[in-house]
Amino acid sequence: MYQKRGDPAGGSLQGWRQRLYTIIFESDTRAGRWFDQGLIVAILLSVAVVVADSVPALHQHWSGLFTSAEWAFTLLFTLEYLLRLACVPHPWRYATSFFGIVDLLALLPTYLALLLPEAHVLIDVRVLRLLRVFRVFKLTAYMTEYRGLALALHASRRKITVFISGVLMVVLVLGTLMYVIEGPTNGFTTIPTSVYWAITTMTTVGFGDITPKTDLGRFISSVMMLLGWGTLAVPTGIVTSEMAAQRQATQGLAAVPVTTRTCPECLSEGHLPEARFCMHCGAPLPPWAHDV
């Protein structure tokens, strides 16, 4: 059981910024949960607008609505961005953190469009706004699962690097080989194109926009496919054995409740409910504000 010192002490420490901080950066209180959920809805809606705007049929009818909605969301996110800066002890440190940069990039495109209205370039950058969605995980109980997957992938990163580099070499060799055998007449116009084809084949995607025509080419690609088939097994084997090992390792360990407490100094998350100091930078943590 945790000794409750959250709510009483919480208010005493630098008043509204403290409360705002808890609402915007954490989500263990009702207000915080509401804020985050609202934010997610807003993000999804703004993405939906971008997507819908790309459909000609919808564009010509509702382009006006889309543009205004676009602006509404941009202003909303701008306000949120400023609030974040306002309630963080070290605004600059937040502005230069990963999510700080993402938040900024998510705003720029709309404003940029005022100076240079190339829709083309605009939409391109707009996509970054989607990265906001990753924040969703901050408030799900799925966080631990997410960590599990990330851990397994991280643990097997070296095996996978070796594997990928090997695949790249094979693909480059085979791609060039096919370029020589089939040649531009059969669609293998350049070595890059052939390598693209080789990757398409090895990964069993097989678009079919480029296909071997000569018998030799077909024989070699048959070997490639069987090769690719076998190789498909390797990453699976890596990740699977990694996960099995993890499962054993974590067996018997007690699961700890995940909080969304955020260190005001280094903005790191996932501190234990009873933690008094940040486990990464050692800075004192504000008391844990949560609903009883």
Added chain:
Amino acid sequence: MYQKRGDPAGGSLQGWRQRLYTIIFESDTRAGRWFDQGLIVAILLSVAVVVADSVPALHQHWSGLFTSAEWAFTLLFTLEYLLRLACVPHPWRYATSFFGIVDLLALLPTYLALLLPEAHVLIDVRVLRLLRVFRVFKLTAYMTEYRGLALALHASRRKITVFISGVLMVVLVLGTLMYVIEGPTNGFTTIPTSVYWAITTMTTVGFGDITPKTDLGRFISSVMMLLGWGTLAVPTGIVTSEMAAQRQATQGLAAVPVTTRTCPECLSEGHLPEARFCMHCGAPLPPWAHDV
């Protein structure tokens, strides 16, 4: 060994409804098995009729036969539906249960066709009749295996949710990126279309109806494929390690014979042979009718 109180006691309790109930809802007696097997054959035949009717060549020759067969099956299933209602203690509870609704929906389309004879709409709903086939499992020894699979999938549902949501985000970002790079001229007409393409590629399906034409687009999709390849490993890893864990967990446990006894109150299944009360709602179970 189970104390045999089934057959003698069985008849004494509310006569023909009891017997009908045992035949229609359970399949441990010869009559019950016959009924269920006959039902499956009927379902498969009725489906076969729908399928065959869709083939123009067959349609123009045998449409008359198909329509009458269609009606025959519909009437048969209607009779069965009424009988089920008749022998269940709480007809309404059955009518509102999952299979009760499926049974009703499997009948409606043919009758609906009388009022509004749009074959098009008709066939659409007809498909639901196929769901009946799931009932087959009720009488197979494969039930335990089925449970095993379901359990493994259920246990890893959260990991998979995280995984799918991650994939969806990646697919959305990459789809939009390709929409910007390739543009409508190369078939990436709208963002939804591009996302559809991205999913086609990440899952290594690769229809080839839409393919990148520009070099940059091909480079990005090459990265996507390798990405998708690696990602293919994750769900496999999840399910596999889950199954391995399950296998260990169930090791040494004694296997219990699966019956098709159905609780008359909550219509739940899979009760043990010696069970006297429903393990879900605590209602007294009718004695187990089975062949010696």
Added chain:
Amino acid sequence: MYQKRGDPAGGSLQGWRQRLYTIIFESDTRAGRWFDQGLIVAILLSVAVVVADSVPALHQHWSGLFTSAEWAFTLLFTLEYLLRLACVPHPWRYATSFFGIVDLLALLPTYLALLLPEAHVLIDVRVLRLLRVFRVFKLTAYMTEYRGLALALHASRRKITVFISGVLMVVLVLGTLMYVIEGPTNGFTTIPTSVYWAITTMTTVGFGDITPKTDLGRFISSVMMLLGWGTLAVPTGIVTSEMAAQRQATQGLAAVPVTTRTCPECLSEGHLPEARFCMHCGAPLPPWAHDV
């Protein structure tokens, strides 16, 4: 170590048939190995002839050679077939065994061509000759591995049956759904065709000869692909966990040398070197003829 009673006793027991039997059915002696290896070469060559004959360029130049080679192999296999019948105690039992039927079917087509010379039909049946190649395994040290795979697949046959039946239902439902949504105009001409398309998609093959054109159709097929992706994991999980379990089970067990001894009564194989009686039918085995 095994007590050597093979060679001395071997000859005494019904002379040449015994020796022939050892040569044709077993391969632990030099003669036996030579016979089997020669047979494999002959089979591969005869297959090569069929394949080469299908290439127009080669056909018009060498059709004469191919036909004669075809006949040479047929006569060779006929002779072998008669010899097998000659040295087996119960010819009829062999003729009705799996390999006996395959051997016969491998001969018929060429003779059939004399009566009704439809090359088309002919080639069709000819393919069965390939099944002979499976006999190759009889003499490889890979037999144990082969058993291992077979065992793993056999052990998980029920899980896989449940899985396949589930997939078939999903494919049927989704196929019909797509038939309704896309309709004949977009290539989904009949329900069987749509189901074929659904299978193509779920298995991530994605030929691209039939592709959804409508937005709804594309949405549904996107869901199908993600579904198929996840489902791909299940059979892998089944087989993998099965193999891992097997590995544990067989750990610490002593490996026994695999012989090709064949029971003259029930024609079963894989008896231990020191076995005196068939482990399947209990009939006395001829002594083990092998090279020291």
Added chain:
Amino acid sequence: MYQKRGDPAGGSLQGWRQRLYTIIFESDTRAGRWFDQGLIVAILLSVAVVVADSVPALHQHWSGLFTSAEWAFTLLFTLEYLLRLACVPHPWRYATSFFGIVDLLALLPTYLALLLPEAHVLIDVRVLRLLRVFRVFKLTAYMTEYRGLALALHASRRKITVFISGVLMVVLVLGTLMYVIEGPTNGFTTIPTSVYWAITTMTTVGFGDITPKTDLGRFISSVMMLLGWGTLAVPTGIVTSEMAAQRQATQGLAAVPVTTRTCPECLSEGHLPEARFCMHCGAPLPPWAHDV
């Protein structure tokens, strides 16, 4: 801890050749690391040149630059090759070793182009230069991971052989069957072509350049896909269980630092830091030169 005898003794033993040997063949000293890294960069650049030269747009503008760069790299690699020969005790043994042959083959094409300037043939052989890249691994800490993968694949080579041979048989039978059913009119022109199609389908690549048109053909290929789907699981199962087993086997074993020490006699690598003699041929190893 290793007793440091490397640096002092190193110089005393046959002076500059010893030093050159350490630089070229090993990479535990700063010089050696620099040399290897520079070599990799050179290889990648030379490959990049070949690739870029294949793009028409780049070719017509920079063909002159590419040719000269081509020659520059060739001369550089020639010099390196001669240096290797110079500092190895047994030049011939190196020249006949795997990497010795690769090094030579990587040089020939450019010189060959002087005599017979068929660019076509030329590029074909040039590809072999890529094999040099494999040398990269020599200096990565990923070597152990690389070994791990190789080991797992090696351990399951027999299972995989059986599997591949089985697949080949199935593919041959089904390919011929489709050739008979679909025939040349539907694109299945020859049996080899049909087998190529069968492989395309079984491996779920599905180019779509050849697709079944008849209903029977579609039915059979549907079965093939489900078959191929199930089969995809087998190699994965093999490799995965192999890796899991390996992980267990190596658990608790102490990891040893991997050096790039190379035996001057048999050119084998991966000797321990404290090794005095080659573990493969027993020849005395030169002291380990490394930075403190």
